[in-house]
Amino acid sequence: MENNHHKVIIIGSGPAGLTAALYTARANLDPVIFEGMQPGGQLTITTDVENYPGFADGILGPELMDIMRKQAQRFGALSFFKHIDEVDFSERPFKVKTGNEIHTADTIIVSTGASAKLLGLESESKYMGYGVSACATCDGFFFKDQKVLVVGGGDTAMEEATYLTKFASEVMVIHRREGFRASPVMWERAQKNPKVKFELNATIKEVVGKEEDGKKIVTGAILENTKDGSTKEIDADGIFIAIGHQPNTKLFEGKLDMYDTGYLKVEPGTTRTNIEGVFAAGDVSDHVYRQAVTAAGMGCMAAIDAQRWLEEQGIE
Secondary structure (H helix, E strand, O other): OHHHEEEEEEEOOOHHHHHHHHHHHHOOOOOEEEOOOOOOHHHHHOOEEOOOOOOOOOEEHHHHHHHHHHHHHHOOOEEEOOOOOEEEOOOOOEEEEEOOEEEEEEEEEEOOOEEEOOOOOHHHHHOEOOOEEOOHHHHHHHHOOOEEEEEOOOHHHHHHHHHHOOOOOEEEEEOOOOOOOOOHHHHHHHHHOOOEEEEOOEEEEEEEEEEEOOEEEEEEEEEEEOOOOOEEEEEOOEEEEOOOEEEOOHHHOOOOOEOOOOOEOOOOOOOEOOOOOEEEOHHHOOOOOOOHHHHHHHHHHHHHHHHHHHHHOOOO
C-alpha cells in the first residue's frame, strides 16, 4: 500500500492535467496521472491545432498532447493508463480506486474535462476532425469562403453560427423544431446576420463525404424532416455540432459541489473545490472558454494551489 501513496494524484490527461503534472513534477511532488480511457482528452480527436501558442505552423492535436506528456514525464511525472472507478474524499489521505487497486494521495487535481454532446451517428464519428467539428472557435478558420452547417437551437448554436460568419460564405443552422432555446438576444443576432440561414424541423440523418487523395472530406448531409419523415441531401463543406457539452463529473457526484449543469464549483480566482486539498482545472469546471490554452492555464493554477496547500499542511 505504501507504494500506492502519492503526494499528488491527477485525474485526467488533457491540457489541464498534463500542465498540472508538469508544474507539480518540477516542484518535486512526484505526481501520478490517471489518464483514463481517452489519454490526451478532446485534443486527441482534433486534427489541426492552429491556435495554441508556440506552434507557428500549427500542430496535430494528438502530437501536442504527446509532447505535453513527455515534457511532464521528463521531470518525473508518472502516467497510468487506467480509469478511476471510485473516489473517497471523506478522510485524508484521499483514496481513489482503479480496478482492484487503491491509491492514496495527499492532494488531488481533477481535470477530467468535458465531452461535446454529439448526434451519435457512425458517419459523424467517421468524419470527426475531417469536416465535422464540435468547436467553431477551434476550427472555423479552416472554412474560409465555404458553406457550413451548425446543428442546434440554443445559445451555443447561435453564438457559433454568428462566429462562423467571419469565415464561411454561408452558415445554415439546422434545428429539430421551430422554437429556439437560445436567448432572444443571441437568436436575433444570428437572424439579422445575412450569412445565416435556417433549416427548421430538421435533423441530420447522415453525414455525407468522400475520400480525396487519401483524405476524408465532408461534402454535405442528409436531412430528415421531423414532421413528415421526408429526407433530402444538401451540400456543405463542414458541419459543426453545437448541442452543448457534458462535463465528465459523474465520478464526483455527491463528493464535490457542482452546478446543475454538472460543472464543478471552484472558489473564484482559484481552483479550490469545496473539499480542502482537492482542486479542479480545465473544462471540468470551465463552461465559458473551453480552450486548450485556458485549460493549460488552469492546470498551472491547480498545481500551484496544490503545492501551496501541501506546504501549509507541512508536507514537503
